[in-house]
Every structure is written in structure tokens, then in C-alpha cells.
Amino acid sequence: MWLSWLNGLLICTGLIVAIGAQNAFVLQQGLRRQHAWLVAGICALCDWLLVGLGVLGLGALIAQQAMLMEVARWAGAGFLAWQAWLALRRACSRHALVAGGREQASWRGALAATLAVTLLNPQVYLETLVLLGAIGAVQPSPLGFFFGAAMASFGWFFGLAAAAGWLAPRLASQRVWRAIELGIALILAWVAWRLASGVMMPQL
Incomplete structure (x- = not known):
């Protein structure tokens, strides 16, 4: 139970911390x-729903097929390795996160924009339904894995919203930004290695 929970927590953290459109939007709304x-809650709820469907539904179906498990394992490892490489490249560049964009005057506008940023991104389905779902389905405790992933999502999005005012000016610092991206690259590379080596995706 606890090992599955820890796996869910660490894997989801490695995926969710990678700076992208969704995190930039949460940071933007927090600053403003x-x-x-509301935005943080929607992001976390979408993650919970998709990961839950993956672990209990699509992930379980994939886990029953040895060939599909191999495809999911190598596709996931390749995807994470590519994301790690991109993060490493960003760590060596001068780009920093800019939380900007158009105003969101109403809660309905914020709701619609958050759903669009979250659900119109094909990457979210690969990460949650396929990757996390397939890994969670073969854990000793799929429910424990789900709770670990849910805790990572909840902690990250609400923490980002709460600390937006403190984080934004520091993310503009090249030194801090590069350290963050380097940390992301190391986490993603570590998870990719564990997937490729079969540690997290045992043969069935």
C-alpha cells in the first residue's frame, strides 16, 4: 500500500512539475x-478523474495484454526521456516563465479557460490515462497509487496558487529557473530509466 502510494506520489510529481501551459495559467491566475x-481545484479534479479512469479502467485493460504493456512501457519511457531532454535544454537556455495573458473577469471565464488549457492538451491523456494508468494498474495497491498521485496533484496546484506571488519574481531569475529545470530533467530521466528497466512495469 505505502510503496504504491509513494510510487504514485513521485511519478505524478515528476510529470506535473514540468512547467507548461497549465502550470503557467495557474500561476497567472494566482498572481492576478x-x-x-477555483482554477487549482479544476486542474486537480481533472487529474484525479483521468488518473482514476486510467488506473481502474484503461490502465487495467492495458495491464491484461502483455504486448500492450510492453508498448506502454517503452512509449512511456521514450516520452519521459524526451521531456527530460527538453527540460535539460531549457535549463541551458535563457528562457523564463512568463505568466501573462488576457484577463479573466468572471468565474465562468476562468472555468472555461482552465478546462481548455487542461483538456485540449493531448499530452495530458498520455500522461494520465495511459502512462499513470498502466503503471498504477500493476501496483500492489492501485488505490494507494491513485491516492499518491492525487496528493501530488492537489499539493502542487494549490501550492502553486498559494505561493504564486512569491514564486513569480524568482522564476524570472536565470539561476533559479535553470535549477528548477535541471531538477525536472533529473526526475523525468529517473522515472524513464525505471520504466525502461522494467522496475515499475513488471512482466505479467
Whole structure:
């Protein structure tokens, strides 16, 4: 139970911390104090729903097929390795996160924008339904894995919204930004190695 929970926590953290459109949007709303908690809650809820469907549904179906498990394992490892390489490249560049964009005047606008940023990104389905779902389905405790992933999602999005004012100016610092991206690259590379080596995807 606890090992599955820890796997869910670490794997989801490695995926979710990678700076992208969704995290930038949460940070933006937090800085503007515009429905930041609503935005964070929607992001976390979408993660919970998709990971749950993956672990209990699609992930379980994949786990029953040895060939599909191999495809999921290598596809997931390749995807994470590519993301790690991109993060490493960003760590060596001068780009920094810019939380900007159009105003969100109403909670309905914030709701629609958050759903669009979250669900119109094909990457989210690969990460949650396929990758996390397939890994979670073969854990000793799939439910423990789900709770670990849910805790990572909850902690990250609400923490990001709460700390937006403190984080934004520091993310503009090249030194801090590069350290963050380097940390992301190391986490993703570690997870990719564990997937490729079969540690997290045992043969069935």
C-alpha cells in the first residue's frame, strides 16, 4: 500500500512539475488573484478523474495484454526521456516563465479557460490515462497509487496558487529557473530509466 502510494506520489510529481501551459495559467491566475483556488481545484479534479479512469479502467485493460504493456512501457519511457531532454535544454537556455495573458473577469471565464488549457492538451491523456494508468494498474495497491498521485496533484496546484506571488519574481531569475529545470530533467530521466528497466512495469 505505502510503496504504491509513494510510487504514485513521485511519478505524478515528476510529470506535473514540468512547467507548461497549465502550470503557467495557474500561476497567472494566482498572481492576478482571479479565481486562483477555483482554477487549482479544476486542474486537480481533472487529474484525479483521468488518473482514476486510467488506473481502474484503461490502465487495467492495458495491464491484461502483455504486448500492450510492453508498448506502454517503452512509449512511456521514450516520452519521459524526451521531456527530460527538453527540460535539460531549457535549463541551458535563457528562457523564463512568463505568466501573462488576457484577463479573466468572471468565474465562468476562468472555468472555461482552465478546462481548455487542461483538456485540449493531448499530452495530458498520455500522461494520465495511459502512462499513470498502466503503471498504477500493476501496483500492489492501485488505490494507494491513485491516492499518491492525487496528493501530488492537489499539493502542487494549490501550492502553486498559494505561493504564486512569491514564486513569480524568482522564476524570472536565470539561476533559479535553470535549477528548477535541471531538477525536472533529473526526475523525468529517473522515472524513464525505471520504466525502461522494467522496475515499475513488471512482466505479467
